[in-house]
Amino acid sequence: MSDDDHKQKMQERQASQRAKVAELQDPDKGLVLVHTGAGKGKSSSAFGVVVRALGWKQKVGVIQFIKGKWKTGERQFFDRLGEVTWHTMGEGFTWDTQDKDRDIAAAQAAFAKGREMMESGDYDLIVMDEINIAMRYDYLSVADVIAGLNARDKRTGVILTGRDAKPELCEYADLVTEMTEVKHPFKAGIKAQRGVDF
Amino acid sequence: MSDDDHKQKMQERQASQRAKVAELQDPDKGLVLVHTGAGKGKSSSAFGVVVRALGWKQKVGVIQFIKGKWKTGERQFFDRLGEVTWHTMGEGFTWDTQDKDRDIAAAQAAFAKGREMMESGDYDLIVMDEINIAMRYDYLSVADVIAGLNARDKRTGVILTGRDAKPELCEYADLVTEMTEVKHPFKAGIKAQRGVDF
Known part of the structure; x- marks a missing residue:
């Protein structure tokens, strides 16, 4: 050269x-945030941001790509509150299932809904909870997810959570935060607790 | 030997x-969790856990050690909800103030309130937001904080947030999560946004 x-x-x-x-x-541009890493706090910090956004009277949507079968505290809380548009596709997919085709269909349907919400211009914030896991298992392609983010209304911020976020997504995002467990010495001994863990 | x-x-x-x-x-023991690190998500993940706990109808208290002068989304949301006992001592302390004695008094008063709440047995979860900063500046001693945690009702879980958590506190905690910023390339360019940041 x-x-x-x-x-x-x-x-x-x-x-x-x-x-x-x-x-x-x-200030009106919605940012793309990725919460990843093996530590706790990826989803819960997204729900904390949801609370902030609601405090400012913003409109919020949540798509859950996993844990669909679980009864979670956050789901119960936001159901009761009635201010958040919440979608869990079918039962979501889980590591338990043996039916991969069904899981792929559920993940694709969830993302189609998310894409529709991102393009609508109706939302200040959309959380795609555990979508990184769906990409990790190739239930969704990272190229499709980035195309969907690109097609979103400019003002809509999006948070994508889950461990093992794809490098291409991290490259695309405005901000990537990694949650690292620096101390969990009694990991085997601590059971998941209501409130703290789900 | x-x-x-x-x-x-x-x-x-x-x-x-x-x-x-x-x-x-x-399962009834309340855990001590520390959220630290330079990345985002320390306070917001604590507020996400608050939401989870409320979903399970648990009783939650929050003490804010900083940002007292700010109008934050989380504060507005939980004020409106009316389900969380929320204390911000005076104006809280800030980096802006020149009056160190006043700041120390505010931090001590906030922790005295937190200690009373921890000992009461009334709470499933207490968030001490940004208390690590108060310890970092020696407005509170880590020994006093650990003594307060030790004296808490056994069922009360506590989350202590803020960067630069003291090593003695991390040693004492059941779980320490570090939030690390792995990508923030346009740091100087991104302004703090309503909803995402406060």
């Missing part, structure tokens, strides 16, 4: 970076 | 470990 070519390339890159910074400085 | 002394010491240690495991296996 000649010096001139290099200079032009760098100028283009700088312009693209500046455009991205300008876009992010737009 | 003689072989016999060593053996006895190891047996004592094993018994103590087993006692701790047995204690943690008690």
